[in-house]
Amino acid sequence: MRAIQITRHGGPETLDVTEVDDPVPGDGHLLVAVTAAGVNYADVSRIAGTYSVAVDLPFIPGSEVVGRTADGRRVVGLSFDGGGFAEQALIPADAAVDVPDGVTDEQALALLVQGLTAWHLLRGSARLRGGESVAVNAAAGGVGSLAIQLAREFGAGRVIAAASTSDKRRLALELGADAAVDSDPAGYAERIRQANGGQGVDVVLDANGGAAITAGLEALAQFGRLVSYGDAAHQGRPSIDPGRLAERNVSVAGFWLRPALALPLAYREPLSELLSLTAQGRLRPITGSRYPLSDADRAFADLIARRTTGKVVLLVA
Template sequence: MKAVVVTEFGGPEVLKYMETEKPLINSKQVLIRVVATSVNFADIKSRHGNYHGAGQPPFIPGLDAAGIIEAAGSEVQYVKAGDRVIAFPKNGSYSEYVVADENLTFVLPDNVDFDTAAACPTVSFTSYKLLADVARLEPGETVLIHAAAGGIGTTAIQLAKILGAGRVIGTVGSERKIPAAREAGADHVICYETEDFAEKVNELTAGQGADVILDSISGWVAEKSLECLAMYGRLVNFGNAAGGMVGQFKTTDLHSSCRSVLGFSLGTTRNNRPHFLRDTANQVLGFLADGRLNMKIGKRFSLEDAASAHQWVESRQSIGKVLLKVSDVK
């Protein structure tokens, strides 16, 4: 089969489109013919050797895939050959075939197409877990979402509204990205290159601050977020797009105000508590099926052009999800 392989740590040029062995399944796994997969920022980090849990080269990158089950192991009970599914594969998704455990494979509603499905798993599962389970969003609360024009940002904006947020504020790093966050449903969008986002959030909330803040950037953005986190507020960190910079907090910033700083990793959850994702899948796929959640797809590339897709995502110009098309199945 054809696959894209990280041959060594480095820039996009280390991604090689080549012939590899078709994977084998065990009794509790399924073999999926991939129709499309998505590019996530974690793929960039793994290519550089900076993603937790990433293997040593050579390896196939990619976290999620949409496709059709071609074969199922003898102990698989809830999915079967021919099912249209999304999955979190065992060993990368930039390939024509992937293997996934049954408990990380989810059947698609009939009216959800493969492009939508491929854009969905990582960003929608992460967004739902952050809001519903980690931050425990309450109806009417104000949510602040950093990097609001990206794949998770545009998805989290919608899910915050679906889950009852009273107001959703987004931040972006470029004024060019403001329309994408507004289109996703943000009530206010702040460009932190031209405005003090904490000051603006406090102004918009009459000095109360945001009840929930989703932070995938870390560094100074995480630290400054405490300046606009409400009493009893929850700051949830789920990434470090700022690179080597880390956010630092004092215990005095938290206890008397009853505020919390929380963390979440979808990768850790997939590896250690995969059963946590079954209810998440049911909720997210239901929202996709009834039209309340729309996946924002920015660009599509062929599998062979994965290096170009990585260049686009790494340029920070991408808006919404970037897909790799693997086959022409509709």
């Protein structure tokens, strides 16, 4: 079968199309004829050799796949062991979830890492309660665009989007945000408070890190929670004074999806909910950038250069 295989660490130039043996499913795994595979920033780190969990070479990247099982089921699934950038892939049987009619391959893939992250940020880390206000940074990104919509579904009283350009802020408003502000850390807290009727917000979700965390803390109301789930700005880790947190009873949490999915009821149930909401038209995953499997190197180059929009997908079948 055709697959994208890396034999050395580096950049997009290491992504080679090659012929490899078909995978053979063992106990607890399903063989899936892949129709499309999702591309994530974590794949960039795996290919570069900088991911927190080392991979053995040669390696077939790709943890998100959608396709058909031998008995004809159309499923979407997640496997942190890779193997998705290929015509056939193995996924744990308990990670394969049926895709409802009306949900496209691209939408289903957008609900895996990004959708599950948004779900857990709001339900688990932030412990969002009905009527609370939420500020979503990087609001036009894969996680942020879904977090805006899910915050609404979960009963948020007011949702404020923060993004770097007017086009991104316009998209956030189309997705249901009540207000959208510039995400520049300078003046961020003032803009968030103004958008929230002069009050701090109950929850801030941040993927930028660095100065955005410091600014986000200043935007919180009493007993507010900031959840950090990324470091896109690459500005280093900010110094946080516990005494300053105590002054307003605010807290900071960090989130990483991989260990969270090991918890009971953390994968199939929320993913099924996300797929159902999408099938009903109540959730709109942002899709757009699609590449044939043979152009995986171009897909990664565009992703790294921020030339992509929506969920980045490799079309396999």
